[in-house]
Amino acid sequence: MKRSEKIIEAFLLACSLLTVLTTVGIIAVLLFETVRFFEVVPIWNFLTDTEWSPSFSKDQQHFGIMPLLAGTFLTTFIAMAVAVPLGITIAVYLSEYASNRVRNIVKPILEILASIPTIVYGYFALAFVTPYIQQAFPSLELNNFNALAPGIIMGIMILPLVSSLSEDALHAVPRMLREGSYGMGATKFQTAFRVVIPAALSGIAVSIILALSRAVGETMIVAIAAGNKPTLTFNPLNQVQTATTYIVQTVNGDVANDSIEYKTIYAVGMSLFIITLLLNNISFWLKKRYQQVYK
Amino acid sequence: MKIEAQDVHVYYGQEHTLKGVSLSVKKNTVTALIGPSGCGKSTFLRCMNRMNDLIDNCKVSGNILIDGVDINSPSVNINELRKAVGMVFQKPNPFPKTIFENVAYGLRVNGVSNKEYINDKVEWSLKQAALWDEVKDKLKKSALALSGGQQQRLCIARALAVEPSILLMDEPASALDPISTSKIEELIYNLKASYTIMIVTHNMQQASRTSDKTAFFYMGELVEYDDTRTLFTNPKKERTQNYITGRFG
Numbered sequence: 426m427k428r429s430e431k432i433i434e435a436f437l438l439a440c441s442l443l444t445v446l447t448t449v450g451i452i453a454v455l456l457f458e459t460v461r462f463f464e465v466v467p468i469w470n471f472l473t474d475t476e477w478s479p480s481f482s483k484d485q486q487h488f489g490i491m492p493l494l495a496g497t498f499l500t501t502f503i504a505m506a507v508a509v510p511l512g513i514t515i516a517v518y519l520s521e522y523a524s525n526r527v528r529n530i531v532k533p534i535l536e537i538l539a540s541i542p543t544i545v546y547g548y549f550a551l552a553f554v555t556p557y558i559q560q561a562f563p564s565l566e567l568n569n570f571n572a573l574a575p576g577i578i579m580g581i582m583i584l585p586l587v588s589s590l591s592e593d594a595l596h597a598v599p600r601m602l603r604e605g606s607y608g609m610g611a612t613k614f615q616t617a618f619r620v621v622i623p624a625a626l627s628g629i630a631v632s633i634i635l636a637l638s639r640a641v642g643e644t645m646i647v648a649i650a651a652g653n654k655p656t657l658t659f660n661p662l663n664q665v666q667t668a669t670t671y672i673v674q675t676v677n678g679d680v681a682n683d684s685i686e687y688k689t690i691y692a693v694g695m696s697l698f699i700i701t702l703l704l705n706n707i708s709f710w711l712k713k714r715y716q717q718v719y720k
Numbered sequence: 721m722k723i724e725a726q727d728v729h730v731y732y733g734q735e736h737t738l739k740g741v742s743l744s745v746k747k748n749t750v751t752a753l754i755g756p757s758g759c760g761k762s763t764f765l766r767c768m769n770r771m772n773d774l775i776d777n778c779k780v781s782g783n784i785l786i787d788g789v790d791i792n793s794p795s796v797n798i799n800e801l802r803k804a805v806g807m808v809f810q811k812p813n814p815f816p817k818t819i820f821e822n823v824a825y826g827l828r829v830n831g832v833s834n835k836e837y838i839n840d841k842v843e844w845s846l847k848q849a850a851l852w853d854e855v856k857d858k859l860k861k862s863a864l865a866l867s868g869g870q871q872q873r874l875c876i877a878r879a880l881a882v883e884p885s886i887l888l889m890d891e892p893a894s895a896l897d898p899i900s901t902s903k904i905e906e907l908i909y910n911l912k913a914s915y916t917i918m919i920v921t922h923n924m925q926q927a928s929r930t931s932d933k934t935a936f937f938y939m940g941e942l943v944e945y946d947d948t949r950t951l952f953t954n955p956k957k958e959r960t961q962n963y964i965t966g967r968f969g
């Protein structure tokens with residue numbers, strides 16, 4: 426009895442150690458290669474140069490991360506512009522207006538959106554959304570590859586993240602608080618928007634940040650539909666290359682493993698890592714800071 | 721009569737929770753509702769401002785007249801009703817807003833936007849609730865930073881701001897320390913001049929200290945309803961006698 430428990434304990438410990446070691450290993454490699462990259466390319470250039478062209482010949486090579494971040498920022502921004510208003514509206518509807526029956530039907534359906542493979546989304550953006558916008562609004566002269574269509578589709582993909590987590594947060598607001606509001610003659614709408622949402626704000630913010638970091642790290646949709654040309658632009662009709670797309674392209678291309686061009690992927694990966702790490706920390710902090718209030 | 725309840729029945733689904741309660745309340749009096757846990761005191765109180773409408777499977781029948789008007793008739797605007805019948809809950813439930821905004825809330829949701837009027841009303845309400853001196857320098861601070869007793873008085877101020885004529889209090893002091901409790905009781909005494917008050921309490925001393933009339937509920941029925949002094953010193957029913965002397969419940 427005691428012996429078998431010890432074995433189980435050792436096994437569990439080994440499992441958790443393995444996870445920790447893997448994480449540490451990944452970060453170590455990332456860090457190591459990034460430092461090697463910055464031995465060749467000054468970090469200042471990396472941050473301020475407005476061009477990204479590592480595959481060009483030596484004298485025309487540029488290593489400015491800005492175009493890639495612009496691509497990431499643009500697609501993410503569009504996705505958030507879709508997911509946040511829609512997601513919160515859905516969450517408020519489900520939590521404050523819908524009957525239990527409706528909620529129990531709609532919520533799982535929404536969550537299906539999150540389980541569609543991203544490659545399907547990407548294909549959908551490229552093969553349906555872009556042509557549709559081109560046909561409906563020819564005057565826009567939308568590029569075949571653009572930030573708009575994958576941005577919108579990415580917004581749909583992260584929608585359940587926002588709506589589901591926000592709904593949980595709204596639902597967790599004590600009924601007492603709603604009754605306090607109704608008790609003074611407030612309408613349902615006033616109660617929802619002036620009392621329940623503010624009370625659930627930290628949970629809603631956390632859902633938004635998680636969706637944000639998911640959008641920043643999303644690869645397949647933008648790789649398929651946003652294009653492959655690093656462009657420092659904020660015009661959603663243009664083609665852009667996101668940080669993730671660049672990494673995919675370079676890893677798949679025939680670039681020598683010890684070349685500086687190959688090392689760029691570590692620097693870009695590190696930048697992404699730092700961004701998502703920051704976002705996750707903010708959400709963790711928000712959760713801790715504001716969650717206790719109504720216990 | 722300010723409030724007249726006639727043969728009120730309440731069902732939660734199949735459960736028959738209130739079984740024909742009739743009770744009349746005079747203007748500017750305090751009525752205490754007492755009885756063992758689960759006997760339907762809160763349920764009855766929540767009929768007065770139709771708070772039970774919010775509960776999916778709850779059905780209310782019978783007549784409840786306030787100032788002679790049946791509050792369940794279709795012509796009654798429920799938001800107006802709830803404005804006129806303020807409610808204070810068992811646990812303080814301030815909104816996650818500033819102290820000022822908590823009190824101003826009822827005015828704002830009822831369409832008041834005149835700044836000066838709101839300022840005056842907030843001050844007046846906080847004074848009525850005997851909280852003004854303690855918070856006048858931190859109106860812009862979060863209400864959640866107040867103590868439990870202060871929060872409860874804030875909730876009273878919040879209810880008073882929309883000028884109700886009736887105040888329903890469901891065990892308003894049960895979560896508070898003795899000093900805060902006595903402050904609330906004193907407040908109830910002072911508010912009686914301008915409001916008709918119904919208070920649910922488990923505390924017999926509190927009922928006898930604060931109320932003019934007391935209603936004893938048992939298993940969904942109104943067993944006895946009389947002047948507080950009579951009910952506590954000379955109850956007519958044995959059930960009441962047993963309850964107030966602590967022999968059960």
Ligand SMILES: Nc1ncnc2c1ncn2[C@@H]1O[C@H](COP(=O)(O)OP(=O)(O)OP(=O)(O)O)[C@@H](O)[C@H]1O
Pocket residue numbers: 732735737755756757758759760761762763764775
């Ligand atoms: N929302 C609800 N849904 C179903 N049943 C309810 C609901 N609220 C109250 N009840 C039932 O109605 C009965 C009376 O409840 P009520 O809250 O009115 O009692 P009470 O006298 O206020 O008790 P307490 O002193 O514990 O507050 C209880 O049996 C309770 O289970």
Ligand SMILES: [Mg+2]
Pocket residue numbers: 761762763890920
């Ligand atoms: Mg109760």
